[in-house]
Amino acid sequence: MITLTDFLVVSAALFCIGLYMIVSKRNAIQILIGIELILNAAILNLVAFGKHDSISNSGQIFALFAIVLAAATTAVALAIILNVYRKYKTIDPGKINNLKD
Amino acid sequence: MNNTLPYQDLTLITCTLAAVSSPLLAALLNFCLPAKSKAAGWISTLGILLSCVLAAKVFAGVWNNPQIHVKEVWFTIGATTVYAGILLNNLSVLMLLLVSVIALPVHIYSTAYMKYDGRYSRYFAYLSFFCFSMLALVVVDNLVLFYAFWELVGFSSYLLIGFWFTRDKAVQASKKAFIMNRIGDIGLLSAIIIIFAMYGTFDINSLFGPQGIVSFTSVHDGLWVVTPDLLPKSVGSVWLSGGANGSLPAIWQYIAVAGIFLAVAAKSAQFPLHTWLPDAMEGPTSVSALIHAATMVAAGVFLLGRVYPMFTETELTILACIGCFTAFMAATIALTQNDLKRILAYSTISQLGFMILAMGVGAYASSLFHLATHAFFKCLLFLVAGIVIHQVQHIKEDNNLDIDPQSILYMGGLGKKLPFTFIAAIVGGLALVGLPLTSGYLSKDGILIQAFEWSDSRSAWFKIIPVTALLTTWLTAFYVARLIVRVFFGEFRLLKINPGIKLHIGDGGWQYKLPLALLAICSLFPLFSLHPLLYEHAWVFNGLSPSNYLVRENIYHTIIPAGVNILSLFVLYAAYAIYIKQNSFSLPQTGFLYRLSYNQWYIDKIYKRAFVKPVLGFGKACFWFDKNIIDGFIHLLTKLSGCAALFTAWTDKYIVDGFLHLIAAIVQSIGNFARSFQSGKVQYYLFSMLIIVLTLFILKILI
Amino acid sequence: MSLIRVLFYFMSVIAVASALYAASTKNLVRSIFVFFVTLFALAGLYVLALADFVAVTQVVIYVGGILVLIIFAFMLSGKETLNVIQQQKGKFFSLGKLPAILLAALFFIVMINVMLKADADNLAWVKDSITYNNTITPNAVMIDNIGVNLMTRYLLPFEAISILLLMALVGAAHLSRKEGSA
Helix, strand or coil, rough: CCCCHHHHHHHHHHHHHHHHHHHHCHHHHHHHHHHHHHHHHHHHHHHHHHHCCCCCCCCHHHHHHHHHHHHHHHHHHHHHHHHHHHCCCCCCCCCCCCCCC | CCCCCHHHHHHHHHHHCCCHHHHHHHHHHHHHHHCCCHHHHHHHHHHHHHHHHHHHHHHHHHHCCCCEEEEEEEEEEECEEEEEEEECCCCHHHHHHHHHHHHHHHHHHHHHHHHCCCCCHHHHHHHHHHHHHHHHHEEEEHHHHHHHHHHHHHHHHHHHHHCCCCCCCHHHHHHHHHHHHHHHHHHHHHHHHHHCCCCCCCCCHHHHCCCCHHHHHEEEEEEECCCHCCCCCCHHHHCCCCCCEEEEEHHHHHCCCCCCCHHHHHHHHCCCCCHHHHHHCCCHHHHHHHHHHHHHCHHHHHHHHHHHHHHHHHHHHHHHHHHHHHHHHHHHHHCCEEEEHHHHHHHHHHHHHHHHHHCCCCCCCHHHHHHEEEEHHHHHHHHHHHHHHHHHHHHHHHHHCCCCCCCHHHHHCHHHHCCHHHHHHHHHHHHHHHCEEEEHHHHHHHHHHHHHHHHCCCCCCHHHHHHHHHHHHHHHHHHHHHHHHHHHCCCCCCHHHHHCCCCCCCCCCCHHHHHHHHHHCCCCCHHHHCCCHHHHHCHHHHHCCCCCCCCCCCCCCHHHEEEEEHHHHHHHHHHHHHHHHCCCCCCCCCCCHHHHHHHHHHHHHHHHHHHHHHHHHHHHHHHHHHHHHHHHHHHHHHHHHHHHHHHHHHHHHHHHHHHHHHHHHHHHHHHHHHHCCCCHHHHHHHHHHHHHHHHHHHHCCCC | CCCCHHHHHHHHHHHHHHHHHHHHHHHHHHHHHHHHHHHHHHHHHHHCCCHHHHHHHHHHHHHHHHHHHHHHHHHHHHHHHHHHHHHCCCCCCCCCHHHHHHHHHHHHHHHHHHHHHCCCCHHHHHHHHHCCCCCCCCCCCCHHHHHHHHHHCCCCHHHHHHHHHHHHHHHHHHHHCCCCCC
C-alpha cells in the first residue's frame, strides 16, 4: 500500500523544486512554471489526504478548486508578463530593478 | 607769616617780585615771536633794565638794614607745611643787583653779536629765562624753591650752551654740562632731605640765619645733635617741627655736607666736576660771559654763602683744599692752552677755586667780595674775546681761510686795529691779575691775607694752602699776560702766514662799546672802595662780615700785597719778553709738564675711559641682551607656538577630522551594505524571506 | 512489492525527474514541454491516490488549458521575445544558483523531518477514518459524491470560484489588449 508519507515526500520534493525555480530562474515564464509546480505539489498533498474523507470529500473538491485557481492565476500572470515585456523589453526579473535603492 | 608788613617792606617785596618776573615775562613774549624778529632783543633788554632798576631800589632799601622775610603757605603734606617766600638780606640783594647789572651789558652786547643768527628771538627767550631763574635763585627763602631754581639755572645753561645745536660739539658739550650738573643736583637734594629729616624745616632763615637752629647743632660723640646749651641765655628755647629728629648719627652730617660739596663742585666747576666748563665754551660768547663767568658758576659760591653755618672746622678745611687744588690745577692748564675762550674758562675755574678757598679758610666776606669783582672783569674779558673772535671770523670768511678763529696762535697786533677793545682788555686783564687800583686787587689780596692768617693758627702743614694760592696768583699773572700779549701786541701772525689777505676789521658799534665801557669802569676800584689799597674799607666787605675786621692785625696785611704785586709785575714783563721780544728762552713745548698742562691733566681722558666708556659699554650690553636674549626668547616662543600650532593643525586635520571621516566612512559602508539588500530584484527578496523562515524552522526543530 | 507500489514509484520518479529537468534547463521551450510530462505523471499519481476525477480535470485544465496557454502566449509574442528567451548563456551548473539550491535542499530536509515527526499515517483522524470506513476505496465511484457535494456543501465556493474566474479572464483580457498601458 502506498502510505501517506510517500505521497508527502513526493509532494515535498516537487515543492522544493518549484521553490528552486522561483528563486533562481532568470525567465519570468520559468518562474511561472515553478509556481505551477508548487501549486501542483500542494494539490497532490490535498488529494493524498483526501483519501481519508470520503463523506465530505473535501480533499478532492479543494483540489478541483485549486486547479481552477491555478488556471486563473496563470492567465493573469501571463497578461502581467506581457505588459512587463512591453514596458521593459525584457522578462528577466533580475533586470527589472527600478525599485532598487 | 607776617600779615602786617610795614609799607616800606611791602614796596620792596613788590619790587623784588617785579624784578624777578620781568625777565620771565620777556622770555615768554620772545618765545611767542617768530624766530628772526628783531624786537626780541629789545624786549629782553628792556626787561633786564627794569630788573636792574628795581634791584637797585631793593638794594638801597635792604643793604645793612634788617632783613625782610615774607612767606606764604605753599602746600601741606600730612603734618608738613611747605612755605614759599622771599628772604632779603645783604647776601640776597647783593646777588640780585650783581646779576641784573652784569646781565644788562650782556644783553646789549648780544643784540649786536647775535644779529645775523637765524634763531634770534629764541636766544633772547632763553637768555631772559636764565636771568629769571638766577634772580629767583638768589631771593627765595626755602630750600625746596632753591633746589627748583638751581635746576632751572642748570637747564637754562644747557639750552644756551647747545644753542647752535646743529654743531655736534655743542650738543655734546651741553649734554656734558647738564649731566655733570645733575650729579651735583643729586648731592644737593640729598643734603636738603637730610637737613629736613634732622631739623624738620626747609626755611633758610630759621635754619641758617643768625639765630638759626644750625648754629646750635654740633657733632660730638658720633652724634649730630641740637644742643640747646649753645644758646645764649637771652634766646628762648629752640623748638623743632613735628617729625624732625633733632639727633642723628654723625654720618648724616658728613653725607649732607658731602652733598653740598658735590653741588658746589658741579655748579662752580671745581675738581673733579670741572670738565664741563671748558667745553661749555661752544656756546655763544655772550652766553659764556654771562653764565659761565659771572653768574651761574657763582651760584655754587652763593650756596656756600647760604649754608655756611652748617660746616664744621674739618669740613671747611677740606673745602679749602679742594678750592686751592682746583685753582692751582686750572691755572697750570691755562698756561698752555691756545684757544682764547678756553684760557678764559680755565681762568674762571681758577678764580672760583679762590672763592671756595676763601670760604674754606673762613674768609666769608672776601669770598663773596671776590665773587662780585670777578663777575665784572671776567664778563668784560669774555666780551672782549667775543669781539676779537668775531673780527677774526670776518677775516676768515672774507678770505676763505681754513683757520680756527679762536686760536691765539693766529692773532697778534690786534691792539692797533681794535683800540677800544684793547683798552678794555688791558683793564680786565689787570683786574684779573690783581694789581692795585683795580677791584680785583682788593678782593684777591683779602683772600690771600686771610688765608695766611688762618694757616697761622694751625699746624705747619696747613701753610701749603696759602702758599699754593700765592703761586697760583703768579701763574694767573703769567697766563693773563700771555693772553693779552699774544692777542694784542706784536704782529698779526695770520698776516705773516697769508700775506695777501684783506683786513677789514675794527671795533664794533655802540652796542659793543657801551657794555665794554660799563664793565671796564666797574672793574676799577672806585665802585667798591674809596681807598684803593685797603680791602677792609670796601663797603661790600663790610656789609658781609662781622665788624671787627677793620683792624690791621698783623704784618701779613702789608707784606702780602706788596710782595704779590711786585712779583706779578715781574711775571707780566717776563711774559711780554717771552712772547713778543722772543729774545729770551722760549719755554719748552715737549716736556712732561707741558703735555700734562696742555692735555688738561688728562682728566677728560680719564673720565672718558673710566665712566663714559663703561656706561656706553653697559648700554651696548643691555642692547645686545635685549636684542638677542629677550627678543631671542620671544622668537623662540614664537617658533614654539608655531610648532605647537602646526602640530595642532596636523592633529586636527588627520586625527580629529580623520576620526570623523572614519565614522562617516563606517556609516557609509554600513549604509552601502544595507543598501545592497534593496537590489530591486524580486527573487532576491523572496530568497531572503525564505531564508529567514527556513532559519526559524530549523531553529524550531533543533531547539 | 505490489504492483501499485511499483507504479507509484514509477510515476513519482517520472514526475520528480521531469521536474528536475524542467528546473535545470535553461531552455524555456524545453522546460515547458518537460513540464508537460510532469503534469501527466502527476495525473497518474492522482489516479493512484484514488482521485480519478481530479486526475482527469488536471489533464484537461492544466495540460490542455494552462500549458497550451503558456505556449501560445510566448509563441505569439513575437520574434524578439523568442530571441530574448532563447538567449540564455551560461554553464550547466553555475555557482550563482548555489544559494537557491541550498535553500531548496534545506527546505526539503526540514519538510522531511516534519513529516517523519508528524507520522501522518498514525494521525488520530486518519486512523478514525479507517475504522469508520471513511476512506475512499478503489471501487468507489466518486463522481456523484463530488457533484452532490459541489451543489450542497460547497456551493458558495463554487459560485465564488466562478465569479473569480470571470474576473480573472476579463482582467487578463483587458491587461493584454494591444494599445496603451495596463
